[in-house]
Amino acid sequence: MKLSKCLITAVTLLIVLLCLTCRNVYADDTCLGRMPDGVFPIGEDDIRMEEETVVVDLKNNTAQCEFHFYNSGKHKTILMGFPSVLTDDNDISQPVNLEVHNFKAYIGGKKIAVKKEKNTPKKDSDKPYDKFSQWYTFKVNIKPGQRIIVKNTYSFNPTYDSISNIFSGYVIRTGAAWKGTIGKAKVTFKLGDMQPYYITDLYPGNYKFVGNELVWENSNFEPTYDLSVIYNESRFKNSKKYLDNYGGDIEDINKIVKQFKEADQLAKQKNNKELIKRYNEAIAAHQNVLAVYIKSKLPDGLVKEKTSIGDIHIEKREDGDFYIGCDILGIPEQQSKITVTHIDKNGKKIVDAESSNYFICHLEASVNYEILCQVTDWKGKIIEKSTKYFAPPS
Structure with missing residues (x-):
């Protein structure tokens, strides 16, 4: 038998994204937490994730994950690992909030032994699994042509900031490391007694409110994104106190x-x-x-979710420079870019500026410019819109 190593998904990418957002604005009182995780392998070419079913309880901060795998290769034993403790080099987090608790693993409905092992994180590594100091590990034996079901349950502490925003979600992009596409995935966020309007932001598309649950589904896809759910109970349950503390x-x-x-x-x-x-x-x-x-x-199909480009804004500032922006509507984009160009006297296209969808730049007077806005939606589709602009004489 061949022994290969697999790691249950590291949440580093989305955690870092959330941390950067929170730290820039609330650097002194942001508490970094953990998010629910999926599974991903290292160099595993024979095993496909045919199905992924996840239930995240936002009130109790627990997760139940069930993964259906199929082995199209040889008989092998896989060492799976689940990151237990995230290392935080910035010393802004309480250690307990960086840790997964009560982790359990099951194969075919039977509980299996789980071992907690130490790891020496590599500070300069860009690999997500090098960011964790402790791991839960367990072995999975899978025969040629066999299908198995792996189930994990655990509890976690979400990330929150100083104005009571709570950041949760589910890391799904690392599922792309399994063979081929993910057959189908369903992630259910149980809201409990939370009202739907407590939720302030969602990413990406394909969400649906069903009773007191928020459900995300997709099929035959290779993810390049993670799921994000941001909510704030205090703003609505204790509005007076919230407004007294934070304004509004x-x-x-x-x-x-x-x-x-x-x-x-x-x-x-x-x-x-x-x-x-x-x-x-x-x-x-x-x-x-x-x-x-x-x-x-609404009945399915009456409206279609999409990302679109609205107006392209060009405004001259008092200092003579120009504010350039692109209005993006619908589902938030994966990435966006605005490029400002003009044609010089020799007929050559000159790139004057290139940045995200809002920035300030200098435009020469009496020059014809083209402003191109490019947006990549959550499915990877590129959307473009451009406009011409003549910079007025000084």
């Missing part, structure tokens, strides 16, 4: 609650025409969670 307007909170309740009423009345109108208004206002909620009330 109670009318804004009441408006959000009203919009969700009106969607419920319209759904009961089966007023699909008005629901579609409200959906389009939510997209235009960048209220993506409300748009997902309204879409969940």
Whole structure:
């Protein structure tokens, strides 16, 4: 038998993304936590993940993950590992919040022995599995042509910031390391007594509210993204205290609650025409969670989720430079880029500036420019829109 090593997905990529966002704004009082994880192998070419079913309980911070694997290669024993303790070099996190708790593993419904092992993290490594100081490990024996079911359960501490935003989600992109595509995946976030309007941001597309659950599904895909769910209970459950501490307007909170309740009423009345109108208004206002909620009330196929490019903004500032921006609507993009170019006297195309979808640059007077906005949506599709602009004489 061949012994190969597999690692259950490291959450480093999404954790780092969340940490960078939180630290830049709330550097003194952000508490880094953990997120639910999937599984991924190192150099495994024979085993495909045919199915992935995950249930994340946002109220109790627990996760149940079930993975269906198929071995198209030789008989082998796989050493699987689940990252237990994340190493934080910035010393902003409590050690307990970097640790997965109560981890258990099952194969074919039978609980198997799990060993906790130490690892020496490599500070300069860009590999996600080098960021963890401890691992849960267990062996999986799989024959040629065999299908097995691996189940993991555990509890975790989510990331939160100083204004009570809680960052959760599910890391799915590392599933791309298994052979071929992921056959199908379903991730269910149990909301408990949370109201849907507590959720402030979702990524990527394909979410649907079903009762008191938020469900994400996809099939035959190779992920290049992770799932993100950001919510804030305090803003709505203790509005007065929240506004006293962090500022804001109670009318804004009441408006959000009203919009969700009106969607419920319209759904009961089966007023699909008005629901579609409200959906389009939510997209235009960048209220993506409300748009997902309204879409969940409509019959399948009446509205299509997409990422689109709205207006390209060019505004001259008092200092003579120009503010250039691109309005992106719908599902948030994976990445975006604006390129400013002009044609010189010799007919050569000159790139004057290139950056993300908002930046400030200098434009020469009396020159014709082209501004190109490029957006990559969550499925990897590239969307483009351009406009011409003549910089006015000084």
